[in-house]
Amino acid sequence: MGITERRLRQKEEVRSGILATAWQLVIKDGWQSLSIRKIADAIEYSSPVIYDHFDNKEAILAEFAKEGFRLLSKKIQQAKAKSADPAAQLKAMANAYWHFAVRNKAHFQLMYGQGMPGCEIEKCFPGRSDFRNLIMEPITAIISKSENPRVNPCLKYYTFWSILHGLIAIKNMRNPNVTVEVNKMVLDDAITGFIKNLQ
Numbered sequence: 001m002g003i004t005e006r007r008l009r010q011k012e013e014v015r016s017g018i019l020a021t022a023w024q025l026v027i028k029d030g031w032q033s034l035s036i037r038k039i040a041d042a043i044e045y046s047s048p049v050i051y052d053h054f055d056n057k058e059a060i061l062a063e064f065a066k067e068g069f070r071l072l073s074k075k076i077q078q079a080k081a082k083s084a085d086p087a088a089q090l091k092a093m094a095n096a097y098w099h100f101a102v103r104n105k106a107h108f109q110l111m112y113g114q115g116m117p118g119c120e121i122e123k124c125f126p127g128r129s130d131f132r133n134l135i136m137e138p139i140t141a142i143i144s145k146s147e148n149p150r151v152n153p154c155l156k157y158y159t160f161w162s163i164l165h166g167l168i169a170i171k172n173m174r175n176p177n178v179t180v181e182v183n184k185m186v187l188d189d190a191i192t193g194f195i196k197n198l199q
């Protein structure tokens with residue numbers, strides 16, 4: 001291995017170490033409390049070493065958000081592939097989305113709770129458009145065979161997305177009168193009603 005290759009590998013190892021340490025801090029203290037100084041202290045590097053790899057804290061958080069969108073897209077694709085029926089696909093994808101949000105709370109918060117100034121989210125996180133395309137396909141298929149094929153599929157996509165996010169937000173408020181099981185039942189009922197409305 002040449003000197004250039006060794007330096008590149010070392011640089012990638014340092015970058016990976018920074019991300020791994022930052023993620024542990026996010027899991028421990030929440031992403032809002034993450035700072036370059038905390039990462040530097042935890043990894044025992046100086047702050048300039050962190051800045052050699054990332055412009056700022058937001059760049060590190062953006063890496064985690066991108067990873068989250070990749071993971072979510074994979075889960076949605078796997079759910080969709082389980083059936084050729086558009087209605088069954090929508091139910092499976094809603095369930096996959098729900099379970100991702102429940103099991104990957106830190107990623108989910110970064111993906112949808114963090115403002116990304118100066119960045120159109122579709123360009124920064126192409127995984128977002130993958131999700132939209134995966135959902136739009138069965139919605140469009142159901143509408144095309146419905147009694148009203150002129151319904152706007154984009155409107156229905158945003159309705160679908162709003163249902164998911166609204167119920168996830170309710171779940172995250174930790175209302176003692178609304179258990180995870182009840183919230184999931186509401187999700188199932190809402191998605192069933194959504195699909196019937198498309199037909």
